[in-house]
Amino acid sequence: MNVRKSLILAFASIPSLLFAQNNPAKQYVYNRAPLTANTYIQLPLGSIKAKGWLLKQLELQKDGATGHAEELYPEASNLGPESDWLGGSGEGWERVPYYVKGLVALAYTLDNPDLKAKSQKWINWTLDHQQPNGSFGPAKMNDWWPRMPMMYAIQSYYEATGDERVLGFFTKYFKYQLDNLDKKPLTEWSKSRTGDNIELVLWLYNRTGEKSLLTLAEKLKSQAYPWADIYTNNQFYYYGDDFHTKHSVSVGQALKLPAIYAQLNNTPYYRDATEKGISNLIRDHGQSSGIASGTEFLAGKSSFQGTETCTVVEWMQSLETTARIVHDVQIGDRLEKIAFNTLPSQFSRDIKSHLYYTQPNQVVCKHGNSGFDEDYDGGILLSPYSGMGCCRYNMHMGWPYFVKNSWVATPDKGLAVIAYAPVELNAFVADAIPVKLNVETNYPFEEQIKIKIDLAKPATFPLKLRIPEWCKNPQITVNGKALLNVKTGQVYNITRLWNSKDEVTLNFPMDIKVSDQVNKSVTVERGPLVYGLQMDAQYSIRKKHPVAGFFDYEVSSASPWNYGLVIDRKNLAKSIKVENSAMPENPFVQATTPVKLKVSAKKIPSWTMAYNKMHAFEVPRSPVASSEQTEEITLTPFGSENIRISNFPVIGTPESAGKPFKENFENATVKDWLLYGGSWFIKDGAFHAASNKGSWGYGIHGSKALASGTMFKNLSYQATVQLNSKGNAGLIFRVTDAVLGADMYKGYYLGIDAETGVIELGKSSDLKWVVLASQKQKLEIGKSYQIKIDAIDNEIKVYFNGSASPLISVKDDEFKYGMVGVRAYDSIASIDNLLVKEEAK
Ligand SMILES: [Zn+2]
Numbered sequence: 051m052n053v054r055k056s057l058i059l060a061f062a063s064i065p066s067l068l069f070a071q072n073n074p075a076k077q078y079v080y081n082r083a084p085l086t087a088n089t090y091i092q093l094p095l096g097s098i099k100a101k102g103w104l105l106k107q108l109e110l111q112k113d114g115a116t117g118h119a120e121e122l123y124p125e126a127s128n129l130g131p132e133s134d135w136l137g138g139s140g141e142g143w144e145r146v147p148y149y150v151k152g153l154v155a156l157a158y159t160l161d162n163p164d165l166k167a168k169s170q171k172w173i174n175w176t177l178d179h180q181q182p183n184g185s186f187g188p189a190k191m192n193d194w195w196p197r198m199p200m201m202y203a204i205q206s207y208y209e210a211t212g213d214e215r216v217l218g219f220f221t222k223y224f225k226y227q228l229d230n231l232d233k234k235p236l237t238e239w240s241k242s243r244t245g246d247n248i249e250l251v252l253w254l255y256n257r258t259g260e261k262s263l264l265t266l267a268e269k270l271k272s273q274a275y276p277w278a279d280i281y282t283n284n285q286f287y288y289y290g291d292d293f294h295t296k297h298s299v300s301v302g303q304a305l306k307l308p309a310i311y312a313q314l315n316n317t318p319y320y321r322d323a324t325e326k327g328i329s330n331l332i333r334d335h336g337q338s339s340g341i342a343s344g345t346e347f348l349a350g351k352s353s354f355q356g357t358e359t360c361t362v363v364e365w366m367q368s369l370e371t372t373a374r375i376v377h378d379v380q381i382g383d384r385l386e387k388i389a390f391n392t393l394p395s396q397f398s399r400d401i402k403s404h405l406y407y408t409q410p411n412q413v414v415c416k417h418g419n420s421g422f423d424e425d426y427d428g429g430i431l432l433s434p435y436s437g438m439g440c441c442r443y444n445m446h447m448g449w450p451y452f453v454k455n456s457w458v459a460t461p462d463k464g465l466a467v468i469a470y471a472p473v474e475l476n477a478f479v480a481d482a483i484p485v486k487l488n489v490e491t492n493y494p495f496e497e498q499i500k501i502k503i504d505l506a507k508p509a510t511f512p513l514k515l516r517i518p519e520w521c522k523n524p525q526i527t528v529n530g531k532a533l534l535n536v537k538t539g540q541v542y543n544i545t546r547l548w549n550s551k552d553e554v555t556l557n558f559p560m561d562i563k564v565s566d567q568v569n570k571s572v573t574v575e576r577g578p579l580v581y582g583l584q585m586d587a588q589y590s591i592r593k594k595h596p597v598a599g600f601f602d603y604e605v606s607s608a609s610p611w612n613y614g615l616v617i618d619r620k621n622l623a624k625s626i627k628v629e630n631s632a633m634p635e636n637p638f639v640q641a642t643t644p645v646k647l648k649v650s651a652k653k654i655p656s657w658t659m660a661y662n663k664m665h666a667f668e669v670p671r672s673p674v675a676s677s678e679q680t681e682e683i684t685l686t687p688f689g690s691e692n693i694r695i696s697n698f699p700v701i702g703t704p705e706s707a708g709k710p711f712k713e714n715f716e717n718a719t720v721k722d723w724l725l726y727g728g729s730w731f732i733k734d735g736a737f738h739a740a741s742n743k744g745s746w747g748y749g750i751h752g753s754k755a756l757a758s759g760t761m762f763k764n765l766s767y768q769a770t771v772q773l774n775s776k777g778n779a780g781l782i783f784r785v786t787d788a789v790l791g792a793d794m795y796k797g798y799y800l801g802i803d804a805e806t807g808v809i810e811l812g813k814s815s816d817l818k819w820v821v822l823a824s825q826k827q828k829l830e831i832g833k834s835y836q837i838k839i840d841a842i843d844n845e846i847k848v849y850f851n852g853s854a855s856p857l858i859s860v861k862d863d864e865f866k867y868g869m870v871g872v873r874a875y876d877s878i879a880s881i882d883n884l885l886v887k888e889e890a891k
Contacts, residue, residue: 077463077478077482078091078093078459078478079091079256079257080256080461081256081313081461082255082256082259084264084314085252085255085256085313085314086312086313086316086375087461088377088461089313089374089375089461090373090374090375090377090458090459090460090461090466090468091374091458091459091460091461092209092374092454092455092458093454093457093458093459093475093477094209094210095154095155095158095159095206095207095209095210095454096158096159096161096209096210097454097475097476097477098159098453098454098456098457098473098474098475098476099159099161099453099473099474099475099476100159100160100449100453100471100472100473101472101473101474101488101489101490102472102491102492102633103471103472103492103495103633103635103636103637103638104449104452104453104471104472104473105472106635106636107394107401107449107636107638108156108159108160108449108450108453109160110400110401110636111156111401111446111449111450112156112160112162112165113400114400114401114402115397115401115402115403115404115434115442115445115446116152116153116156116165116401116446117164117165118402118597118600119149119153119442119443119446120168121597122434122442122595122597122600123145123439123442123443125140126138126139126140126141126142127140127141127142127143127145128140128142128145128439129142129145129146129149129443133146134187134188134190134191135147135150135172135175135176135187135188135200136171136172136175137175137179141188141191142188142196143191143193143196144195144196144199144239144440144443145439145440145443146172146196146200146443147187147196147197147198147199147200147203148199148440148443148444148446148447149443149444149446150169150172150173150199150200150203151199151200151202151203151206151446151447152444152445152446152447152448152450152451153165153168153169153172153203153446154169154173154203154206154207154210155206155446155447155450155451155454156446156449156450157169158206158207158210158211159450159453159454169203169207172203173203173204173207173213176200176204177204177213177215177216177219178215180219180222180223183226184222184223184224184225184226184227185223185226186200186219186223187200192234193239193240194227194234194236194240194247195238195239195240195243197223198240198243198246198247198250199246199444201220201223201246201247201250202246202250204216204219204220205220205250205253206454217254217257217258220250220254221254221258221260224251224254224262224263224266225262227247227266227270228262228265228266228269231266231269231270231273235273236270236273236274238293238294239294239300241273241274241275241294242274242275242294242295242297242300242303242304243300243303243304244270244271244273244274244275244304244307245274245277245303245304245305245306245307245310245311245368246303246306247270248267248270248271248307248310248311249306249310249371251263251266251267251270252267252310252313252314255267264314267311267314268314271307271311271314274304274307275294275295275304277304277307277308277323277327278307278308278311278319278320278323280295280327281305281308281323281324281326281327281328281330282319282322282323282326282327284330284334284719286301286330286331286348286731287348287729287731287733287738287740288731288733290741290878291741291743296347296348296729296740297344297346297347298342298343298344298345298346298347298348298349298357298358298361299344299346299358299360299361299364299440301327301331301342301344301348301361302341302342302361302362302364302365302368303364303367303368304368305324305327305328305365305368305369305372306324306367306368306369306371306372308320308321308323308324308327309321309323309324309371309372309375309376310371310375312375312376313375321375321376322376324368324372324376324381325376325378325380325381328384331348333719333721334348334350334351334719334720334721335348335349335350335351336351337351337355337357337392337410338410338565338567338573338580338582338688338696338697339357339387339388339391339392339395339408339410339580339688339689339696340384340387340388340391340392340580341357341361341362341365341388341392342357342361342365343355343356343357344356344357344358344361345358345407345420345422345423345424345425345429346358346423346424347423347728347729347740348729349422349423349725349729350720350723350724350725350726350729351567351568351721351724351725352568352668352724352725352726353409353410353411353567353568353569353571353666353668353669353697354409354410354411354412354420354660354665354666354668354789355409355410355422356406356407356408356409356420356422356429356430357392357396357407357408357409358406358407358437358441359396359404359405359406359408359441359444359445360440360441360444360445362388362392362393362396362448363393363444363445363447363448363451364444365388366385366388366389366393366448366451366452367447367451367455369381369382369384369385369388370385370451370452370455370468371455373385373455373458373468374455374458374468377466377541379516379517379518379519379539379540379541380519380539381468382467382468382469382516382518383516383518383519383520383578385452385468385469386469386470386494386518386578387578387580389448389452389469390494390578390579390687390689391578391579391580391687391688391689392408392688392689393448393449393452393689394638394689394690395408395688395689395691395692395694396408396441396445397445398432398603398692399636399638399639399691399692402434402599402600402601403432403433403434403436403600403601403602403603404432404433404434404436404441404442404445405429405430405431405432405436405437405692406426406428406429406430406431406436406437406438406441407420407422407429407430407437408430408692409430409665410567410573410696410697411665411666411669411694411695411696411697412430412665412692412693412694413585413606413607413611413659413665413666413693413695414430414604414605414606414607414663414664414665414693415430415431415432415603415604415605415606415692415693416430416431416604416605416606416664417431417592417602417604418662418663418664419662419664420662420664420665420790421662421664421727421750421789421790421791421794422750422790423727423728423742423750424438426438430664430665431592431602431603431604432602432603432604432605432692433592433593433601433602433603434595434600434602435602452469452471453471453473455468455469456468456469456470456471456473457473457475457477457487459477459478459479460512460514462511462512463479463480463481463511463512464479464511464512464513464514464545465477465479465485465487465511465512465513465514466513466514466515466516466541467514467515467516468516469516470489470491470493470494470499470516470556471489471491471493472489472490472491472492472493473487473489474486474487474488474489475487475488475489479505479509479511479548480509480510480511481509483505483506483507483509483511484505484506485503485504485505485506485509485511485548486503486504486505487501487502487503487504488500488501488502488504489501490502492633492637492644493558494577494578494579495579495633495637495643495644495645496633496644497557497558497559497560497577498555498556498557498558499555499556499557499558500553500554500555500556501513501553501554501555501556502551502552502553503548503549503550503551503552503553503554504550504551505548505549505550508547508548508549508550509547509548510545510546510547510548511545511548512543512544512545513543513544513545513548513554514541514542514543514544515541515542515543515544515554515556516541516542517536517537517538517539517540517541517542517558518538518539518558518577518578519538519539520560520561520563520575520577520578521538521558521559521560521577522538522559522561523559524536524537524538524556524557524558524559525556525557526542526544526554526555526556526557527554527555527557528544528546528552528553528554529552529553530553530555558577560576560577560579561576561577561622561623562574562575562576562622562623562626562628562647563575563576563622564617564619564622567669567697568668568669568697568724568758569668569669569670569671569672569697569699569724569758569759570671570672570673570700570758570759571669571672571697571698571699571700572615572617572672572697572698572700573696573697573698574615574626574647574649574685574696574698576628576645576647579645579687579688580687580688580696581647581685581686581687581688581696582685582686582687582688582691582694582695582696583611583613583683583684583685583694583695583696583698584640584646584683584684584685584686584691584694585607585608585609585611585691585693585694585695586607586608586609587605587606587607587608587640587691587692587693588605588606588607588608589603589604589605590603590604590605590606591603592604605692605693606693607693610653611666611695612653612654612655612657612658612666613651613652613653613654613681613683613695613698614651614652614653614654614670614672614674614676614698614699614700614701615649615650615651615698615699615700615701616649616650616651616652616680616701617649617650617700619700625649625650626647626648626649626685627647627648627649628645628646628647629645629646629647629648630644630645631644631645631646632644637687637690638687638689638690639690640686640690640691643686643687643690645687646684646685646686647684647685647686648682648683648684648685649682649683649685650680650681650682650683651680651681651682651683651698651701652676652678652679652680652681652701653676653678653679653681654670654674654676654678654699654701655676655678656670657669657670657699660787660789660794661789661791661794661817662789662791665789666695667787667789668724668788668789669697669698669699670699671699671704671705671758671759672699672700672702673699673700673701673702673703673704673705674699674700674701674702674704675701675702675703675704676701705759705761707761707762707763707867707888708761708762708763708888709759709760709888710885710886710887710888711757711760711762711870711884711885711886712884712885712886713737713757713883713884714735714882714883714884715732715735715736715737715882716735718732718737719732720732720755722757722758722759723755723756723757723758723871724754724755724756724758724788724871725753725754725755726750726753726754726755726756726788726789726790726791726794727742727750727752727753727754727790727791728740728741728742728750728753728874729753730753730755730872735882736772736880736881736882737755737872737880737881737882737884738878738879738880738881739753739779739872739874739877739878739879739880739881740753740878741878742876750790750791750792751791751792751875751876752791752792752793752794752873752874752875753873753874754782754785754788754795754871754872754873755871755872755873756782756785756788756869756870756871757869757870757871757884757886758869760869760870760871760886761867761868761869762783762784762867762868762869762870762886762888763784763866763867763888764841764842764843764888764889764890764891765783765784765839765840765841765870765886765887765888765889766838766839766840766885766886766887766889767781767783767838767839767841767870767884767885767886768836768837768838768839768883768884768885768886769781769836769837769872769881769882769883769884769885770834770835770836770837770881770882770883771802771834771835771837771879771880771881772832772833772834772835772879772880772881772882773802773803773804773805773829773831773832773877773878773879774831774832774877774878774879774880775831775877775878775879776803776804776805776831776876776877777803777805777874777875777876777877777878777879778801778802778803778808778810778874778875778876778877779801779802779872779873779874779875779877779879779881780799780800780801780802780837780872780873780881781799781800781837781839781870781871781872781873781881782795782797782798782799782800782870782871782872782873783797783798783800783839783841783868783869783870783871783886784797784798784841784865784866784867784868784869785797785798785865785868785869785870785871786865786867786868786869788869788871792819792875793814793817793818793819794814794817795814796814796815796865796868797813797814797865797868797869798811798812798813798822798841798846798862798865799811799812799813799814799873800837800839800848800858801873801875802827802829802835802837803829804829804830804831804832804833805829805831807826807827807828807829808824808825808826808827809824809825809826809827809829809848809850809857809858810823810824810825811823811824811846811848811858811860813862813864813865815864822846822860822862823858823859823860824858825857825858827850827857834880834882835850835851836850836851836852837849837850838850840856840889842889842891843863843891844861844862844863845859845860845861846858846859846860846861846862847859870884870886872884
């Protein structure tokens, strides 16, 4: 008798309850020694069904991007019938596995026969064509990596169906891996995404107890990048030309590796590395919607830097996995923030298109070059083909994985919540007693969550509830009776004898807060939702695709966006009003989204579109003066539209200019620097220009880092500059209007080139490089030189290595004031000991 049949029989005797088709005899498969005992258990796919607004997202996917993916991308090397993942001639690499991973999760979460049938052909081909040596997938594909997402698809499929082919399939493949990893070690993608592979190895170990799987897990870990070190010590940019440790997707995907490995090696070093890594990432590269930037390298905190859709879904999966192992409520808070804000912002309202990159301040979606390290000319075009061909295959897992991982079973035979949303959950508690939980809520669009319990018979078990850190006055009642000692940021455990019709009500009052962003701008948040400016979004069709209803859209705003907020940070409730309306079917549609905020604002006329018209200039440094009228503007959830401002300047009296600036990079982070291209990083007490290599021939010339908040007119600027390669690097000053691109700024640059022995002073005038003066000087690569620039009115003098008289002396007054910073042009360079002072005339 197969597992399914036995389950149906087992439940035939339970009246009026439709429980999940799990195996009651075995109950859940817990961690097997020596793996850590206190790990939560992922519920089998299909145990959790989405309801309400969450179900709507899955249905949109079914009728949109996921349901039509095979028609949209029918080529042999994409999802077509000639795919190599169906034995054909294509080269599908990761594309098919990405898609099938999301498809299987969606099919069984929706319990949809068409989607199940669609996924079955991919699963069947893979299971039925395992090679005699144990490898699987296209025989010619010599890469460990794409097999990892396919294994997730098969794992989910097994948990939903109990297909008897699966455990043997995994056993055979992992034996093949163990026998072959020494001969053919992990490289590149497989070396950066090894955590996925280890998670699946441990999953099988818990089911078979085969000891060699632990050896395999250790071997995989030993061949992976040292992610725990990288996260703990902020070493993303320590690997020179290597693409992977700074690649935002891999960085997000690997976040789960230390936590997964901590099940084998339960030390604080591994257990805490994920959280430490997230703290480093958010501090240095964090965006308003709760995730790190990356285009495709980690890209700093600029308000026009983007987040890739793959990064979003990989962060989500990493947080979902980590939350099962490290029981810190902050992980669930972070997951909800990304799921409720970033994820829907990456999709079109109908989930037929996506954006490769989403920006905190996104005023347009269109075709064209944004200047990112990797740009694709379509990175911010709303399209089924936006950017490169990874996100369009990987995006499908976002929502269904969120559903599947929103609740977990606990080793003490209870249930715990990872993230709140409307769901219905069928599980087992205590001694394999079936339970159904109905989580009735419009959360995060309302503050109340009701959990209705339906049990086959009364049972004692723990119910572990995450109390978000943002909630100051959480309340919980059971059957109307308030519970005591409910505290912010805790896991609240209710262990009691539960009966059918018991009802737990959670009330999480949502206060308004503002979070600090780049250039002292702010983002308005309320509970887990992040808010942005409601603009009058205009959609125009740029291209019609052969599949009916699928288009490329450009989106622009018919209303102004250059507002600064007029708020009293000490009394936000007075400054910002909440407006509620009826809950619609899909709350991620701006016109009908049920929670909007009203706030006073003033226009800032000097804040305009950047040179390339692809994005706004950087959010101006707050406080910003404005003599415009006060207006009331509307803020809507970040994920309810594809254009928005979410990093707002604050209206007020600007800081005084000319404050001395000193930085020796001993205890510094890049958080106070505006990074424009080829991210700069701090190591061994100096500031380094990172390598731009490893980005397939794209990359940025003239990467800049500007010290946020500096403003000098007559200045003395000194620093040490060292070239570690060919190319040039040096100091920029009196800089305004800087964006990505070699000469995309207004201001002066003093650069040295150690290879050619040239010291050159010039300026970017009308976005073109103009040499003002240059000198030959004996210079060496790897040697540090002292530079001092005096710029008083129209006189600019450059002193070299402590010289008494200037090496360069010119007159130029095109740029009279501005920021200071550093710049590198196609070089690896280190800059240190910055000292800038405003000089008296
Ligand atoms: Zn992608």
